[in-house]
Amino acid sequence: MSYPRLDINCTKIYFNTRTLINKLYKKRISITPVTKVFLGNPIITNVLINAGVNMIADSRVENIERIKLSGIKIPTMLIRTPMISQITNVLKYCNFSLNTEVSVIKKLSLEACKLDIKHGVIIMIELGDLREGVMPHQLFDFVNKIIKLPNIIIKGIGVNLACRYGVVPDKMKMSQLSELATSVENKFNIKLDIISGGNSASLYWAINNKNQTRVNNLRLGESIFLGCESLYQKPIKGLFTDAITLTAEVIESKIKPSLPWGERGCNAFGEKEDICDRGLVLQAIIALGRQDVSISGIKAPKGITIVSSTSDHLVVEAIKYPLFVGQKIKFELDYSGLLSSMSSPFIYKNFQNVKGFELLKK
Structure with missing residues (x-):
């Protein structure tokens, strides 16, 4: 078996997806899984389809292309505003896209007419949250400019919160989104099918909401794959939080001083940390570095402390007993850890319990 290694339990991901579908169905909210952390992997996509989802979302056209070229026919949504340079592929592989620029939608319309789609x-x-989005007071003018564009269907409106500044998707924000949806429908005599209330950060609101709302869709990644909501980083009751783990191997284990000696400058990353003399420590080096994973996105098991990292090495200290060379250490992941490790070509991806999920290509 190769290391470092991500162990990806397809059964647990299936279970998390089914559980979230059932939880939100009671609230009349559908879920659209976001596959970007898995780079549009067809195995995971089929797990999600088997669990009952009706649409897949991703932020990269290349990932959606991978899904479609594998033979999977489920509708797809591009959740990053399309680049002008990728318009043709957006239309070819994506049924829907999130948009904020009139110029982009005009280009989509022009190319869609040429492709007759x-x-x-x-x-x-x-x-x-000041990431992407049309200002509310400019929404009517925006819709007015695109509503008659040929081959373009205004499918709905949406919001993204908590990604840049952590602005909470609360009752007030969701009410505002609902009111905007209704006002657009009344103003332009159209029906909006999708009112997308955000990402996994919106789950806390959705699960606890008891008020009437127009919000009927959430775009979920972290909650499905890691079993937690992203706003407060709390586990969601009934979900697996260990569907994906990262295992790496010890390549050195020694007793060393905790305090470096000699004149110090910055390290390889321009950092210069303050260091306390703690005497001799049980230090080990693990074959895992910043080129493999966002170190701040992993958590060592009890009894092991991450103390520093370089491009290729993770330096840890054992509290009671020394680690041994060749020992395998399993780490928990948060979203940044999962995103970075899945994107690394140096980390082996081990899909577990795949049988039964690879055949359904909805």
């Missing part, structure tokens, strides 16, 4: 757009609204 229709494309659904979801207009993203800016509600305070």
Whole structure:
């Protein structure tokens, strides 16, 4: 078996997906899984389809292309505003896209006419997190400019919160989104099918909401794959939080001083940390570095402390007993750890319990 290694339990991901579908169905909210952390992997996509989802989302056209070229026919949503340079592929592989620029939608319309296809757009609204979105007071003007564009269907509106500044998707924000949806429908005499209330950070609101709302869709990644909501980083009751783990191997284990000696400058990453003399320590080096994973996104098991990292090495200290060379250490992951490790070509991906999930290509 190769290391470092991600162990990906497909059964647990299936279970998490089914559980979230059932939880949110009671709230009349559908889920659209976001596959970007898995780079559009067809195995995971089929797990999600088997669990009952009706659409897949991703932020990269290349990932959606990978899904479609594998033979999977489920509708797909591009959740990053399309680049002008990728318009043709967006139309070829994505049924829907989130949009914030009139110029982009006009280009989508022009190319869609040439290809003789229709494309659904979801207009993203800016509600305070200051990432992407049309300002609310400019929404009518925005819709007015695109509503008659040929081969473009205004499918809905959506919001993204908590990604840049951590602005909370609360009752007030969701009410505002709902009111905007209703006002657009009344103003332009159209029906919006999708009112997308955000990502896994919106789960806390969705699960606890008891008020009437127009929000009927969430775009979920972290909650499905890691079993937690991203706003407060709390586990979601009934979900597996260990569906994906990272295992790496010890390549050195020695007793060393905790304090370096000699004149010090910056390290290889321009950092210069303050260090306390703690005497001799049980130090080990693990074959895992910043080129493999975001170190801040992994958590060592009890009894082991991560003390520093370089491009290729993770330096840890054992509290009671020394680690031994060749020992395998299993780490927990948060979203940044999962995203970075899945994107690394140096980490082996081990998909477990795949049988039964690879055949359904909805």
